[in-house]
Amino acid sequence: MNEKTIDKIRNAGGRMVIGTPDDQSNVTTLMPLGNILYAVKEKGIYAIKLADDIDPARTNPAIPHVQQRIVALGSDSPLVGQTLLTAKELFSDKILPNWFDCTQAILCSLEALKDLAAVCELKDSFTNAETKEIAGLDSQSASKGSLILPAIGDVDARCKTFFQKADHASRSLLDIVKLFYKKLHGIRGMADLIQYAKKQYGEGDSLVMYLESIAPTLRYVRDTRNCLEHPNPPAMQANISDFSLRPDGIIARPSIEVIAGREHYPAADISAVMTELSQTLPQIFEGALAYARRTSSQ
Template identity: 35%
Template sequence: MPEKRDIDRKREGAFTIEICDPDDKTPIRLGFSDSQNFYTIKDKSIYAIKLADDIDPQRTNIHVPNTHQKILEYGFENDLVGRILLLAHKLFVESRLGRDFRCKEALSISLEGTRLLLEMREIHAQLHSDEKVIIEGGFLPDKGRSQNIPTVKNLDTRVKIYIRKADRVRELIIEIFKLAYSAGNDKKTLENLKASITEKHGEESDFVKYFNENEVFLRFFRNLRNGDEHPKEKERTVIRDFNLRPEGNCDPPTIELIHPLTPQEQTPISAFMEQVNTTLVNIFECVIFMVCRNNMGNFGNFECEITEMPLERRHHRDTRFCYAMKLNGQWIPLG
């Protein structure tokens, strides 16, 4: 055996990592790894950890350090982190889903989804705040020649960015489906997923019913983006700033989707974003639950289920579901 070099002894020896963050001095609540990195979750932030061997796998530089980098300004205290990321960490478990289920990939998808949903919430909050300031400040007085109509700074750009993030979340939701069900190689992804789910679980299964109920939302977000990027006469997304109506009233900024299958009437943008945020979080959370529930195995000889935990027994107030096994006629939570 070749003699170990100093760099080998250093890299293979015991070590500690201290995360120094003056804005978040809370302890590490949780650590997990996905297909790319190891992560730590503190109360107000999430960090990606890279070891020296990840940076310098050939071990050419003994001075390369282990590193940590903040990737999210939100952590364990945040409700979306609890509902999506921590739920994924709790349910995407190889011992429950089997070795063939790509649990680390599922965690990567869920982490990206959490980040995007948080960014969408920030866009909505800032736009709502800007709009509120304009409304409360009132319009400049009409001096008899032309009425000044206010404008929200960079409205079009901000809404377009929001639409793209929403569509990316839609793609990630579909990626979670595809971890367990075939989507085919053509463009009929949703049709193929539905056929695969139906074949495995039956037409009358709760999963097929859930898919049918939410398929229209997944199509809507795709059509919303297409209507913005590739507008046609009967398929287009219309973004309007403050707009004076014939009756003399001034509408707040609005959005409209003109589409024969998934139309959206002209709606105030702030209210629209609030509804989209709620809808996508609900779908993402439920798809994690449904995919895991319908692909889990038993725990030894015990029957298993995914159950909703009472609030007082949750590790995180917003992480609602966990695995449970049936013992003496009762469901006992696992973890």
């Protein structure tokens, strides 16, 4: 039987140069997950789909293989190491039982990486905008007897996006933990998870103590997101301020205060909050992966 032209094209060997023109770094890891091959380079992560994955019926010979950069960070980035590469090492079907979905766990880690990368970008964008306004403060002139205060302008929107991404990363972590413990599908958040772990392993277990240590940070992220997206004053609200003049004459940086029911988080500089969370959340993610993996094997 004569081979069709499209079959000749699809069955033929070939080669592909992975990377965008601005990323000529080396490929350090390849990860097949589902019907997508992920290539981790030193400076970026790429999703690769073959023509047969796009057109499995082989109806269009013009369909090419495709690649797309999904994260502009690669193996050189500590963030990639704390999330995706840590997951790749911990979640191997060679060492975990066959009922555990290693592919889904790594995909959850990839989603968390995307969200945490966005968190870092949003933090950088905010702090850069703040620094620019502060630098121009000395050149601000009074207008008809009043002081012209600096302003970032879209502080509310920036905060909402930041905390959405931060909370998405937290949810990805919980989704991974649920893969280890099948009984956790009804668990809604960290408080429920801690109670479950206490019943399973006892108050003094290392996993319980770790979860209790990270819970306040994750609760702050969740409470702040809820207050930003679903305000219900006075019980649920986030009070956000751009640059402001204090009674003592000091110009205060943009700040956020959160009231979430019985929880009250005092006003804090937004740039400081974003900086701390962009550093702490990846550490929490990496540590929780290791604890969940270790505890599941006990």
